[in-house]
Amino acid sequence: MDDSLIESSDLSLARKSVIPGEGFFIPDSLEESQEEQAAAEALDGASVAVVADPDADGLACVALIRELYGDDPPADGGDDADAPDTAEDDSSDTESDLSLDAVVEDAPGRVSHDVALVPAGPHDLEDGIEYVAEYGTEGIDLFVCDLCPDRYEYVEDELDAAVETADTVRWFDHHQWEDDVAAAVRDAGAELVVGDSDEECSADVALRSLDHDFPRHYTELAAVTRDHDLWIREDPRSDDLADFSYWSDAEEYVDTVMRHGPDLPEEVVEFIEEQRVEKEALIRRAVDRADVREIGPWTVGVTYGRCSQNEVAEAMREKGADASVVVKPAGSASIRGTDEFERCHEVARQVNGGGHPKAAGCKPDIYDDMLDYANHWTTRGAVTKQVILDAFRELVPEDVADGEPTDSDGDQ
Template identity: 80%
Template sequence: MDDAIIEDDDLSLGRKSVIPGEGFFVPDSLEESHEEEAAAEALDGASVAVVADPDADGLACVALLRELYGDEPPAEPAVGDEAAGEEDETDPDTPVDVAEEAPGRVSRDVALIPAGPHDLEEGIEYVAEYGAAGIDLFVCDLCPDRYEYVESELEAAVETADSVRWFDHHQWDDAVAEQVRAAGVELVVGDSDEECTADVALRSLDHEFPERFAELAAVTRDHDLWIREDPRSDDLADFSYWSDPGEYVDVVMRHGPDLPEETLAFVEERRVEKQALIDRAVSRADMREVGPWTVGVTYGRCSQNEVAEALREQGADASVVVKPAGSASIRGTDAFERCHEVARQVNGGGHPKAAGCKPDIYDDMLDYANHWTTRGAVTKQVILDAFRTLVPENGESEEIPEPTEEDAEE
């Protein structure tokens, strides 16, 4: 395939909004091969491994663990220094001297293995296969829907590791939690209405962290629980999305939630396009009445949280944002706190007010072609049907409208 066909740089916003990013078109086998090579390299010589969701919450846990084990971020030149790597001792952003702050601590390499909900088992498997005997394993901000999904990989990792600790705040099935603990894992699950995973890790790790790490957890919680009282939380969320996971960890280890000016400038530049994609998704949204709830349903490559907030302001009790890659985000409000129940019916899971899923309805590229040209019509219908199962005898399903002429022009 000609690279130019899938590259984003020359696409209009209208087209970019309705088709997946170029990473979608990379075969899973090739992507998994690259991920495995990267994991093997990261684990080479490491004595601590962290399998974490590479969002702001999961990466905040990585920052906490690297601080705990004495891993310092790379030297950062002071702003304005011409000589790369030349540190200004008077610069307040100069890295903290870990050895001076905590005498006697031994630095140990902490390997980050990024993993999402659908490749959690692979992340754990990499540690079992490439991690050194006696490694300490942490799993952060991830929750298996069924124990069988991670059973063999987790048991192998427990055999390899000296200890396995798991921090999370999602809605766990009691039986799954019991099985994970029975496998030899120290599992700590926080209240998803009160804590993010960084909060859980902060209170579970026996260490006196510098104040910036406690503040990092608090600001991360502000976004992850959709409190949105601290403007810095959106900065963290956006930076974690647009940056390399390792780069994000390095920056927040230094600065906590107060990102440096050059990072904020980068984020602001990227937000121009982000807002344009949000506006397009909001403009094509429909409101559906499902039992006692109004559900806003839309489609597009966009930031789902901001779209959901806009639909809430328009009267939606819950929102469904279907993505061009086939997945969907489900967001609730105080009037609807059952998002995880909807998601579990369509190959997903999450929190009462925030969940994700990817219906198992894509058999070949023709199904995806139909998905793009109809703006996710089948996926929308499947998820709305999952809402209806929560309302006994609610009546017949509503039909999803065909794409509008405006959509077709995009």
């Protein structure tokens, strides 16, 4: 395939808004091979491993654990500032056309850390744990942060292998855990600490669980991370952290917050502001494309596009939506709730996902070939929308559902 066909930098916003970023078109086998190689290199010689979601919350946990073990960031700048980031990220589907090379001069190559970061998302958690079992040294300390398996069998074999390799396995999270899954993880030998998802982010859980006198900027980092992760949005720095974690390399983010906490340096803030010009334009397109459905007692906003879903959901909430669904070009979707709807995780679990009562994600298992994806892009996610809206209907009380009209999709 001609590289120019998947290159996003020269696309108009109208086209960029409705098709996936470049990472989507990289075959899973190639991406998995690259991830495995990167994990093996990171784990080589490391005495501690952290399998973490590479968003602001998961990476804050990495920063705390590196501080605990005295694993300082390099003195001359961040790691891998020039490394390409091709992964599709469900937390913010805007794709950067800039590089941190613009703000980090003479970036060094990969710096080995005694505390190795193994990035993993909800759908490849088992791979991250498996890499530690395979490439980690005997007696390594393993941490798993900001990740929750929907079913224990998804991680059963990998966790058993990791427990055999590791001296200790500690797991910090704040998602909604099924009781049987939590019990099975503990029975396997992991020390699991799950915080209240309405009160704590995973960084909060790690901060209170690690026996260490952390400098004040780490306490502030956890608080500001919580402000964004729980969608409190009272601290303007929290949006900066969330955007920086998305637009930067994971190692660069960790190194920066270890030095500065939530008060990012001026050159990074300038970089973020430059990136936000396009981000805001993509948000506006998704909001303009939104539709509203009445499902039982709830008003549900639904839209499609490559965008930052939290801001889009907030705009739909301001227009009266009790819950919002943002369907992404890559096939996944984000579900956001309000005080009037705190069952997002129940919706997501019906369609191959999970999360929190007010914030969840999923990717319906409806894509059999590229023709299905082509239909997804040209119809602006019509089938995915319908599947998720049907999941909302499953939650409607019977006395309310009787006589409820069937919705139809007509988004443009």
